Amino acid sequence: MSAGRVPVMIPWLGEEEARAASDAVLSGWVAQGPRVAAFERAFAERVGAEHGIAVSSCTTALHLSLVALGIGPGDEVVVPSLSFIATANAVRYVGAEPVFADVDPATGNLTTLTVDAVHTARTKAVLAVHQGGVPADVHALRAACADWDLPLVEDAACAIGSTVGGKPVGHGALLAAWSFHPRKVVTTGEGGMITTDDATWAARLRRLREHGMNASAAERHTSEKPVLEQYLEVGYNYRMTDVQAAIGLVQLGKLDAMIARRRELAARYDTLLRDVPGLTPVRDPAHGQSNFQSYWVLLDEEFPVGRDELLAALAGAGVSARRGIMASHLEPAYAGHPSAPLPVTERISNDSLILPLFHTMTEAQQDRVVAALAAARAEQARR
Structure with missing residues (x-):
């Protein structure tokens, strides 16, 4: 990347994260350990959940959430096609079939109407995405899912710091899955989290992420007596490291500043883009506020x-x-997969683009982005 290029995203990382990672390395405990536990507590508190379960990615968080719900072969899970393909793939991982639903044109999210149009007697769960940080109307979706006797899993990969009805996304969620990929507002390089208020699920999810063991590696290493672990069920190696968690704790402390800056930049984009006719920017929905992850x-x-x-x-x-x-339904991986018409999904996917936005973005960089959009429009209009 040339020095003068405006990147689409730069994580806000600095000396504090570097020191935290270094301290974790120098402590001699780099695998899942005390920093992971501290990050889980801090993250759960931030989103208003009782329990946090750190894992290796949001994809593994979604996978384990569906395992915990007992979703399997022969089952269907309603998902938006308008999402990173991992959302649908997680359903495939448990042997179930993703059923693609259309989305609201303003938010890019599932609605009660779009879910109602595709759910069947085989539907065993709904997986809603807070797309690009724009919060889905989960209050309406939770009420509808309760009427249908279906669990609602929330893919909150992009939504840390977004709100619904004045509460953080994740507050009151049955199961919510989160991402700490570098494109996300809070990053640990890679990594994910599950949040839930259910203590029984939380205990099982912690076992599942660590091969199904009834005693974690941290518990065994800190015990003064020998611990002979048992493997209660087939599990997975989906652990987060203490080095990642150390970075995550620092990042979480920056969250309020990051959200404020991103919303400031989004508001400035809104103003500047009024001079470029024919573009409709993403905006806050009536039921909440976005973190403007994208x-x-x-x-x-x-x-x-x-x-x-x-x-x-x-x-x-x-x-x-x-x-x-x-x-997702247009990708080769899902070629031939049955799907209802998805006109809004295809319109948004085919005719939208994500503009640069990051914490350290300058007004001059933002002006360049808008000027380039205006110039491209004007050049084509002259032809």
Whole structure:
């Protein structure tokens, strides 16, 4: 990347994270241990949950959540196609079938109506995504799922710091899965978390992430007496390291500042983009506030430049942008997979792009992004 290029994302990492990681290494305890436990407690408290279970990624968090619910072969799980493919893949991991539902055009999220259109007698769960940090209307979805006698799992990969009805996303969730990938607001490099208020599920999820053992490695190593562990069921190696958790604790302490800055930049984008007709920016829904993990714009039908052509024009101007959120049902991995018509999903996926937004972004960089969009539009209009 050239020095003058505007990146789509830069994690806000610095000396404090470096010292925390170094301290973990120098402590001699680099595997899952006391820092992981501290990160779990701090994260759960932040989102208003009783329990946090740190894992290796959001994908593994989703997988374990479905295992805990007993989802398996012959079952269906309603998911949005408009999501990173891991959402649908996690359903496949347990042998069940993802059933793709369409989404709300303004938020990119499932609604009670879109779920109701596709759920069947074989449906055993609904997996809702807080897309790009925009909170889904989980109060409505939870009420509907209760009526249908279906558990609601929340894919909150992008949503740390977002709110619904004044409460953090994750508050009151049956099971919520989180990501700490570098593109996310809080990062540990890689890693994930499950949050829940159910102590029984939390205990089982901790076993499942560590090969199904009834005593964790940390418990065995800190015990003064020999511990002969048992393996109560087939489990997985989905652990987080103490080095990652040490970074995560520092990142969590920065969260309020990160959210405030991202919302400030999003508001400034909103103002600047008024001068570029034909673009509809993502905005807060009526039921909550976004952390603006991603800031995307939807090209109106009259916009003179196609999405891919616009991405190329931005790249030529030194601006890194990304295509909009993928439509999983259009990917080769799901070729031939049965699906109802998904017009909103395909419209958002085909005609949107994600603009640069990161904590250290300057006004000059943001001005360059908007100027490049305006220039591409004007150039095509002249042709």
